[in-house]
Amino acid sequence: MDYHPLTKCDPFLSLEPPQRHVFIKQHRLCFNCFARSHGVGRCPSKINCRVCGKRHHTLVHFGNATTPSPSNEAPLAPGNQEGTIPSPVTMMTNLSCQKVVLFVTCLVSVSDKSGRLVTCRALLDSSSQASFVTDSFAKKLELPRSLSPTPIQALNQMLTSALGKVALGVTPSQRKSPALHIEALVIPSICDKVPYQVIDKQNLKHLRSLPLADPHFCKPNEIDVLLGAEVYGDICLPGFRKGQNGGPCAFRTIFGWVVLGKVNSLEPSSLFSFYTTVSTAVDVSLKRFWELESVPSKTFMSPEDKLCRYVVSLPFKEKHPSLGESYLQALRRFQLLEARLAKNPTLRLAYNEFLRDYWEQGHMALVSDLPPSPQGYYIPHHAVWKPHSEPLELRVVFDASAKTSNGRSLNDLLFTGPKLQSDIGGI
Known part of the structure; x- marks a missing residue:
């Protein structure tokens, strides 16, 4: 490391x-x-x-x-900071008690850790600068997750951050091609169920003969994946069917025909607004x-407080304690730990950060006297963590009870000191 x-x-x-x-x-x-x-x-x-x-x-x-800013560059205008490409607003507005606006949804398949295709519901959004996947669906796929500190800006400049980033292979439902390979930001939730109300499709006769990408577009369902503008051009195919009397239209994609636009609702309507952009600006x-x-x-x-800064030696029971050889055991356990961390990139990153903090604080230093000195004691260490915590909660345990070649450990040679708490019977 x-x-x-x-x-x-x-x-x-x-x-x-x-x-x-x-x-x-x-x-x-x-x-x-x-x-x-x-x-x-x-x-x-x-x-x-x-x-x-x-x-x-x-x-x-x-x-x-x-x-300070470089003298050869003009200051940027407010709202136009370098590296920021604001996305158009994606908004659904319903002012009538009988009308609702459909978002573009489709059923897709995503490959999980073992290569098995898992069907989910995706939302197509040409106004989003990035693609997204829900945390629950990402955990279901069991795909490796990497760190992504990218800020995510929403409506009214509300800011959040991603839980990580995963690589997704997206194909039409239960098919292996054509395939889209994207990097999706992991977030707790993309949106509520879409559509937000049950849709009356009795008058949508122009859609009956089309192989729809989402046959159940008229019923509210969860959204697991959002496909953004980066892949929108690869999704669209020639083919368009205009709605009748201001009704929803349909266009053809690699997933099938998708529906969008105004349509009658069977329930009272509400007003919803959405805005998504990934920004690196202030x-x-x-x-x-x-x-x-x-x-x-x-x-x-x-x-x-200033006087309470001191360093003490270890309280050995013996004046010249005898410890056996400990390097080979510590090395063997470290190699097992490395193999374990290699299978979990998130755990490895957290473990490295913990030890890096130890090093920066001066609690440990690089060993230069190899081969190892017989006078030293090498302490094996391992990780203890909560597997489902976000962010990952981890601590490193240093095992000073590990026996050396003569059957003695460092803890065996140290005084334990008095009890700091009374026994229950003495309280």
Whole structure:
């Protein structure tokens, strides 16, 4: 594993400040020093942002109030920040008590971890800059998930972030071709059931002879996948059928014919609006975060607190303890751990981050005296985590009870000390 500070991590440095902010928040790091062991309110570092002086790292500062810009570039106009391509608004509006607007839905198949085709319901959206998949469906597919700190902007500049990113192979329902290979952002939910009301299709005679991509388009059902503008052109095929008297029209796709437009509803109607865009620009809601999370730039410590910083030696029972050889056992358990982490990229990433934090805080250092010294003790370690937590909650356990070649462990040679809590019978 390659341990290096986050300040020297090229993938992290290539992100925009808002993306770095999301990354740090997802991994529960300190916004000031990037450590995992504490939050920004308890950060011992006396260094603040060099741009604004507030209690966060300079790498996650954003805003144009005091941020210098290159002299050979003109400042960008508000709402037109570099790297931002705003998507058109995708909106469904219903002002009549008997009319509703259909979204474009279809049944598709997605390959799971073993290559088996799983049928799901997809929403086609030419206004979305990215494709999405629900967290529940991604877990059902059991596909490997990678980190994706991309901010997702919604209507009224509301901001959220993805739970990760997965590679999907999408084909027409229960067919293996044609296939679309996309990277989809994982989010908890795409939308409510679509359509939002039961549709009256008795008067849709112009659709009866068409092989529909979603035969049950008139009934509310869950949406598992959203296919965005990046693949929209690969989905559409020649073929269009116009609706009668302002009714819904249909066009042909690789999945079959899809339906969209106004149609009669069998239930009272409501008003719904949607807007989806993936943005790397500075967002107003992120600026508000600093206003809410900012703490005093100076940490005050009492004289007693300043004196409570000390280092003690291990309390050995013997003056010259004898430990056997421990390197080979620790190496063997480390190799087993590596094989286990190789099968779970998410767990491996969290494990690396935990150890990187240990290294950055000075709790461990690179061993250079190989072959190993017989005087040392090599502690095996392993992970304990909650498999369904988001983000992954993990801690590393160091097994100082592991026996060496002479049958003794490090814990065997140390005093345990007095009990800090009374027995139940003595309370």
